[in-house]
Amino acid sequence: MPVISYREALNQAMREEMERDENVFIMGEEVGHYNGAYKVTQGLLQRFSERRVIDAPIAEMGFAGVGVGAAMVGLRPIIEFMTFNFSLVAIDQIINNAAKIFQMSGGQFNIPIVFRGPSGPAVQVGSQHSQALESFYAHVPGLSVILPSTPYDAKGLLKAAIRNDNPVVFMEGETLYGSTGEVPDEEYVLPIGKGDIKRAGQHITLVAWSRMVHTCLDAAKELAKDGIEAEVVDPRTLRPLDVPIIVESVHKTGRCVIVEVGWPVAGFGAEVAYQVQKHCLDALDAPVERVTSDDVPMPYAKNLEDQVQPQVADVIAAVRRALYLE
Amino acid sequence: MTTPDTARIEADLPLPTSVDELTPLYRQMLAIRRLEEASAKAYSQGKIGGFLHLIIGQEAVCVGAIATLKPEDYVVATYREHGHAYAKGVAARPIMAELYGKKTGLVKGLGGSMHLFDKATNFLGGYGIVGGHVPLAAGVAFASKYRGDGRVVLCFFGEGSSTIGGFAEGLALAALWKLPVVLICENNQYSMGTPLYRSLAVEDVSLRALAHGMPRDRFDGDDVIKVKRRIAEAVERARTTGEPTLVEVVTYRFRGHSMSDPGLYRTKDEVEEWKRRDPLGKARAHLLELGLAPEKLDDLEADVKAEIEDAVKFAEDSEPADAYLPYVMKGGA
Numbered sequence: 001m002p003v004i005s006y007r008e009a010l011n012q013a014m015r016e017e018m019e020r021d022e023n024v025f026i027m028g029e030e031v032g033h034y035n036g037a038y039k040v041t042q043g044l045l046q047r048f049s050e051r052r053v054i055d056a057p058i059a060e061m062g063f064a065g066v067g068v069g070a071a072m073v074g075l076r077p078i079i080e081f082m083t084f085n086f087s088l089v090a091i092d093q094i095i096n097n098a099a100k101i102f103q104m105s106g107g108q109f110n111i112p113i114v115f116r117g118p119s120g121p122a123v124q125v126g127s128q129h130s131q132a133l134e135s136f137y138a139h140v141p142g143l144s145v146i147l148p149s150t151p152y153d154a155k156g157l158l159k160a161a162i163r164n165d166n167p168v169v170f171m172e173g174e175t176l177y178g179s180t181g182e183v184p185d186e187e188y189v190l191p192i193g194k195g196d197i198k199r200a201g202q203h204i205t206l207v208a209w210s211r212m213v214h215t216c217l218d219a220a221k222e223l224a225k226d227g228i229e230a231e232v233v234d235p236r237t238l239r240p241l242d243v244p245i246i247v248e249s250v251h252k253t254g255r256c257v258i259v260e261v262g263w264p265v266a267g268f269g270a271e272v273a274y275q276v277q278k279h280c281l282d283a284l285d286a287p288v289e290r291v292t293s294d295d296v297p298m299p300y301a302k303n304l305e306d307q308v309q310p311q312v313a314d315v316i317a318a319v320r321r322a323l324y325l326e
Numbered sequence: 327m328t329t330p331d332t333a334r335i336e337a338d339l340p341l342p343t344s345v346d347e348l349t350p351l352y353r354q355m356l357a358i359r360r361l362e363e364a365s366a367k368a369y370s371q372g373k374i375g376g377f378l379h380l381i382i383g384q385e386a387v388c389v390g391a392i393a394t395l396k397p398e399d400y401v402v403a404t405y406r407e408h409g410h411a412y413a414k415g416v417a418a419r420p421i422m423a424e425l426y427g428k429k430t431g432l433v434k435g436l437g438g439s440m441h442l443f444d445k446a447t448n449f450l451g452g453y454g455i456v457g458g459h460v461p462l463a464a465g466v467a468f469a470s471k472y473r474g475d476g477r478v479v480l481c482f483f484g485e486g487s488s489t490i491g492g493f494a495e496g497l498a499l500a501a502l503w504k505l506p507v508v509l510i511c512e513n514n515q516y517s518m519g520t521p522l523y524r525s526l527a528v529e530d531v532s533l534r535a536l537a538h539g540m541p542r543d544r545f546d547g548d549d550v551i552k553v554k555r556r557i558a559e560a561v562e563r564a565r566t567t568g569e570p571t572l573v574e575v576v577t578y579r580f581r582g583h584s585m586s587d588p589g590l591y592r593t594k595d596e597v598e599e600w601k602r603r604d605p606l607g608k609a610r611a612h613l614l615e616l617g618l619a620p621e622k623l624d625d626l627e628a629d630v631k632a633e634i635e636d637a638v639k640f641a642e643d644s645e646p647a648d649a650y651l652p653y654v655m656k657g658g659a
Contacts, residue, residue: 025472051472057502062461062495069465072450073400075472077465092492096455097462103653105443105451106433110656141654166655 001182009151009183010040010116010172013158014078016187018048021076024162027054027063028080028117037082038118038177064090064115068097071113076162081117084133084171090115091136098167099142114161118174119147120210120261121309127297130305132262134209137169138238138271144168144192145239149213151181153236156190164192173210195242197249201229204319205249207272208259209235212310216259219315230319238268246272247279254285255322259310264292289318333532333544343551345616351393351550352609353626355385358409359606360634361418365408365425365439368638369585374425378439379406383580386605387512388413390553391480391575394561398475400448402463403482405440407452410482415447418637428644435647457487460496460509464570467505471568478564479507480557485574486517488531497572501538506564508557511574512547518583519591535572547575548603551612578603 004012018024025048030037032045032055045053056063060081067077081087087094094115102110121130138145146161146168148154154172161168173179198213199220206216213234220230233249235242250256256276258269273288294308320326362380369378381388384406392401392413403410408421416432424431425439432442440454450466453459463481470477487493488511500507511531515522522529535542541563545556553575560571578600582589589597613623652658 054503057498059495059498061491062464062499065458065461065492065496066465066468066499069402069450069462069467070469070472071465072462073466073469075469089491092455092458093461096458097453101443101451102656103650104433104437104441105445106431106436107653107656108433108443108445109450144655165657 001184003180004151004183005177006151006154006173006179007038007040007177009155010158011042011044013155013162014041014044015047017159017162018044018052023074024076024078025052025054026078026080027056027067029056029058029082031055031080040177041080060086060090061093064093065097067113068093068101068111071111072101072109076112078114078116078162081115083129083174084117084119085129085131087115087117087133094137094143094167094169095140099140102166103142110165111167112165114168114170116158116170116172118177119171120174121293121298122174124300124302124305126300130298132260134171134238135262135266135268138268142167143239144237145171146192146237147171147173147210148236149173149176149198149210149234151179151183153190153196155183156188157192157236159189160192163189171210175211193237193240193242195233195235195245197231197245198234199230199232201231201253203229203253204231204255204257204322205246205253206230206232206257206259206315207235207246208232209238210261212259212261215310215312216315219312219319222312222316223319228319228323241271241275243275243279246276250276250280251283254283256284257289257291257315257318257322259291259315261293261309264290264295267292286322286324289322291315291318333542340612341549341551341555343612343616345613345618348551348609348613348616349618349626351389351554352606352613353630354389354413355550355606355609356627357418357630357633358385358389358412360630361408361412361421361637364634364638365422366585368425374439375427376438377405378425378585379583380581381406381409381579383600383604384512384514384547384577385409386550386553387510387547387575387577388482390550391510391557393554394558395478395480398448398477400450400466400477400479402450402459402466402479403452404459404484405452405454407442408439411442411444411449411452414444414449416442416444416449418633419640422637422641423644426641426644427647428641429647430640430644431647434649434653436650436653457483457490457492459483460487460493461499463507464496464500464505467500467507467570468503470506471503476565478561480510481507482510482512484517485511485513485515485522485531486525488534489525497534497540498538500570501540504568505570506568507570508560508564509570509572510557511572513574513576514579516583516592519587521591530574532572532574541569541571542573543571544574545576547577548605548608550605550609
């Protein structure tokens with residue numbers, strides 16, 4: 001199977017869906033002539049022309065709203081935010097328009113739109129460019145929220161998002177673009193709302209998404225040296241959340257650590273913890289643990305930045321607490 | 327570049343028209359007024375809840391503007407949109423039933439006064455976040471351009487929208503991408519309770535078009551024929567060249583911002599002065615001048631009264647709204 005980057009996988013997904021459906025277009029800052037600030041849209045302008053690959057000026061609220069309006073009358077826009085940090089100035093369009101128009105119109109107008117772009121903490125870019133915003137979007141009924149951790153998931157889920165008849169917030173890992181993985185040549189589409197076991201294990205369940213999946217996999221490797229086999233569950237989509245895959249795993253392991261790179265207060269991990277205690281109370285052998293970033297805006301200095309975010313050692317420490325090894 | 331500036335002042339004389347042209351416009355304005363009066367009454371009886379923003383006094387703007395459209399053209403409006411929906415072809419019954427929160431309401435009791443939508447007539451909504459629908463309207467026009475189908479979008483908003491980012495960005499993108507949208511500022515001179523001089527450094531909203539090289543227009547909105555003629559120019563421009571226009575129509579709402587607003591920020595004299603320019607009174611007088619028989623007018627007015635009474639009865643008699651879960655996402659949440 002070919003090994004390609006997360007970036008290429010996303011590019012393939014958009015290219016294939018644009019070939020497949022004339023109504024799909026991409027709009028955002030630097031997506032065309034510049035080939036994308038993160039090169040995710042590389043080559044799409046050449047292939048599809050300025051009609052379908054539209055460079056927008058710096059007006060996120062404006063072009064996000066243009067996308068919603070176009071979707072309302074049947075086009076299928078992919079709106080790229082250069083980073084999801086900038087989606088905050090467009091959040092009215094996402095929450096008050098994209099997510100609500102189907103409801104407000106009594107089911108007359110659905111909004112088939114994808115808002116996508118890099119998200120999550122990056123490296124030494126300061127607090128305004130380095131944050132995890134998935135918990136904000138996962139809060140909103142009417143949206144689907146997807147955070148793929150691998151090239152395979154990225155391609156299959158982006159294709160699903162583009163074909164979805166409702167608004168999708170598709171949050172790519174800003175630090176994952178160069179990561180690589182196997183992606184088949186044959187076409188495939190992954191279901192939205194289905195998680196994936198990224199590593200099987202019987203002693204403890206680690207729930208994580210996006211880059212934290214890799215942190216958990218690294219931690220699992222270390223733990224295995226001590227004979228602790230961790231199961232890494234990647235829900236891949238936070239809304240709708242695949243509760244059964246998590247519940248099934250915790251019923252097997254009896255212990256659960258939820259790892260997220262976002263802030264602790266009202267972070268999505270709290271919802272996962274609620275679901276786990278509700279559905280697995282009898283199976284739990286220890287309180288559910290959470291690992292999150294510190295409750296602070298992201299600092300710039302590399303040493304402080306690392307200190308703020310969950311590291312492999314933090315995950316291992318949480319696992320040991322849940323196993324009463326501390 | 328040279329900016330085309332199409333704004334102009336015309337002598338305040340009745341424009342040439344005919345009984346055939348003016349009668350249906352007068353009927354629509356009257357129906358909207360009676361609809362609004364009936365909803366105000368129902369609101370005061372506690373039968374309609376939430377916010378209720380009446381358009382009484384401003385009817386000539388939506389009626390004159392929407393009269394220029396083809397059925398396949400689109401309208402995007404604000405939360406003061408009952409009249410716009412009616413003018414686009416939505417019947418009084420489902421509008422009133424929606425205000426009552428009934429199952430037979432236009433959007434099944436899920437939207438209420440501020441969120442009327444109707445796919446069948448291409449009425450793309452009432453929006454409650456000031457200015458947030460301006461980029462959306464530009465996006466609908468983007469779709470027209472993308473498909474090359476010649477459909478035009480009318481986007482209505484108040485002058486209070488002109489200070490928020492959504493308006494600025496929607497205007498900028500419509501101009502940059504030459505989108506076939508007519509942006510219609512219904513300047514009723516009060517942003518809720520704040521008069522123009524306390525909210526705008528430059529009170530002429532249409533001037534914003536000039537910075538974007540966009541055609542503009544500005545005129546009084548008390549003559550429905552004038553509104554129709556001038557909006558028709560902008561619609562024609564959008565349809566033939568794809569270019570947007572910013573049009574400011576100066577108007578006045580006779581009631582408060584919403585039902586909870588007694589309007590203490592303006593004088594009785596001022597309101598009375600504007601009521602003397604009532605677009606309905608003007609159109610009615612004009613029809614008589616044009617030779618419409620008074621008994622025909624009586625018939626028309628009785629017909630409108632019956633239509634709205636029927637809508638109220640329909641709303642009263644309808645079943646309560648009964649479902650919300652199927653309307654979160656298409657295909658189910």
